[in-house]
Amino acid sequence: MIDILVKEIQKKDNPTVVGLDPRLNFVPTFIKEEAFEKFGKTPKGASEAFLMFNKGIIDAVSDLVPAVKPQVAMYEQYGAEGINAYIETIKYAKKKGLVIIGDIKRGDIATTAEAYSDGHIGKVDIEDEQCIVYDEDSITINPYLGYDSVEPYINNCKNFNRGLFILVKTSNPNSGEIQDLIVEGEALYKRVGRLVNKWGEELIGNSGYSQIGAVVGATHSSQAEELREIMPNNYFLVPGYGAQGATAKDLKVCFNKDGLGAIVNSSRGIIAAYKNAKYTELQFAEAAREAVIEMQKDLKSVL
Numbered sequence: 001m002i003d004i005l006v007k008e009i010q011k012k013d014n015p016t017v018v019g020l021d022p023r024l025n026f027v028p029t030f031i032k033e034e035a036f037e038k039f040g041k042t043p044k045g046a047s048e049a050f051l052m053f054n055k056g057i058i059d060a061v062s063d064l065v066p067a068v069k070p071q072v073a074m075y076e077q078y079g080a081e082g083i084n085a086y087i088e089t090i091k092y093a094k095k096k097g098l099v100i101i102g103d104i105k106r107g108d109i110a111t112t113a114e115a116y117s118d119g120h121i122g123k124v125d126i127e128d129e130q131c132i133v134y135d136e137d138s139i140t141i142n143p144y145l146g147y148d149s150v151e152p153y154i155n156n157c158k159n160f161n162r163g164l165f166i167l168v169k170t171s172n173p174n175s176g177e178i179q180d181l182i183v184e185g186e187a188l189y190k191r192v193g194r195l196v197n198k199w200g201e202e203l204i205g206n207s208g209y210s211q212i213g214a215v216v217g218a219t220h221s222s223q224a225e226e227l228r229e230i231m232p233n234n235y236f237l238v239p240g241y242g243a244q245g246a247t248a249k250d251l252k253v254c255f256n257k258d259g260l261g262a263i264v265n266s267s268r269g270i271i272a273a274y275k276n277a278k279y280t281e282l283q284f285a286e287a288a289r290e291a292v293i294e295m296q297k298d299l300k301s302v303l
């Protein structure tokens, strides 16, 4: 997975990942009307609207970006219909050649982790048959339960060429309450960063990067800089650009000297770009494309 991601980043000369975090208030009225006409104002109607919206965004950006990051919570809230829209979004984006980072942030004891892992990045057993269900190329997970809870995901990364982005230093304002605590003389996020680096050692690809990456928020620049030192061969998934206030200058430290090592997410800043007064709702996809081009220029200006 990581070698494919690096190749796509280089081919498109763009370390941007588009976050597919649809909400009904981001979906243009003409799309909602069509979906609600067919299925009513129901979870199925909302999910249909998300899928139509996502397809429009994907069509507009797939030649520009290497990857998309659907956020499962936005879909999951609508139950089975929402999950179906999540799966259909993944299928559609894959057909368009995009790498999928499923933002699912799972974390549980090993037996349960195995079920999450098989469902999302492996295969599930149905008696003597095996079946691929969600089919993300990589997912986000929470390491808080320790290595035995992470191992089932690492096994599937090895067996099925998939990847992980493990939460190390998150972008939210209160992340320091826990992640910055000093443990045996060192901040917890650094300790976790060292562990993630160790876990990823046996999965380093031809690109020199590991299948096991880290989530490192753009909003905490000095911590990100320390993590870059500790974790030279782990790819960073960097949220916090745009809507959360971080700039390209803030996140420059997430990249290695080779100009690689980080992929930067923007969700609202791209998919809701049409809310800017210069666009109409009918231009939602065009606005997303222009936002990606702007972001690419901005990121390249610091690399």
Ligand SMILES: O=c1ccn([C@@H]2O[C@H](COP(=O)(O)O)[C@@H](O)[C@H]2O)c(=O)[nH]1
Residues within 6 Å of the ligand: 019, 021, 071, 103, 169, 170, 171, 172, 215, 216, 217, 239, 240, 241, 242, 243, 244, 265, 266, 267, 268, 269
């Ligand atoms: O530390 C983290 C980890 C994950 N996220 C997720 O990224 C996107 C950010 O959306 P924006 O609209 O660009 O703010 C969202 O899916 C979060 O759940 C994060 O923000 N920070």
